[in-house]
Amino acid sequence: MDELFTYLLQFGSLNPQQLDLIATKATPLALPRDAYFLEAGQVSRRVGFLLEGVLRICYYNNQGQEITRNFIDEHHLTTNLRGLEDGLASAEYVQAVTDCRLLVFTKPDWDELAHTIVGWREMVHQMTTRHLHEKLARISPMVSQDATTRYREFLANYPQLANRIPLSYLASFLGMTQSSLSRIRRNIR
The missing domain is CATH 1.10.10 (Arc Repressor Mutant, subunit A)
Structure with a gap:
């Protein structure tokens, strides 16, 4: 749990009661290699924090080829935001590349944190912004x-x-x- 708290505290202040609430909402999940955290066609109903291992985000192109779009390593969140927020089915898979350990929040628990913790939405916005910047830094140079x-x-x-x-x-x-x-x-x- 300390890894999650360290990650979250980069984005804002949380008091001990808020940290305790977050801890009660997090459920450990062991995801074996090649298993899916999310499959294409499913609506994302959970948010994961990767404690150990590597996940990949992939999809199939029009020719049926599997394309790896991104990798997620330790101490990062994973979810399909459009699915989580808007109820839209994912077009991509999130698959374990290695055996993984995660802390998982269900959508209702994630929403409860947003309604209970002042500043939670801003923290999530900052996390999302950082993730997008990291993704762009990883992908953008590859074009040229x-x-x-x-x-x-x-x-x-x-x-x-x-x-x-x-x-x-x-x-x-x-x-x-x-x-x-x-x-x-x-x-x-």
Whole structure:
């Protein structure tokens, strides 16, 4: 629970009673490798805080190819905001890349925190803004870079992820085939 509190306190002040309330709403969840936290077509009804492991966000394109859009590592939240807030079905999957441990909040509990804790909505807004900035920083440079540069930058910026995710997922995320990624890796060594 301390990891969650440390994360939350980056975005605002919470008193001991508020922290106790948050703790009562969080439920531990063990998610085995390859299991889904959320599947396409489902409406998101929970928010997860990743304590341990790596999740990926993926979808299938028009040709039926699986595309990895993003990775989520420890001490980050995961949910489908449009689904959670607007009741819309997700077009993406959130899948465990490794065995994961999360703290999970149901939508009613998450909503109760918003109604009970003064400033909670602003904190959630700040968390969402930071997440979007991190995602843009990870994805934006890849548009104009060649494959080798994309891979090198991924290694430089996210060394903690490089050895924890399968090459097929990393290749998909970087916008290349697995054989191209293998060739790039061989040439870099």
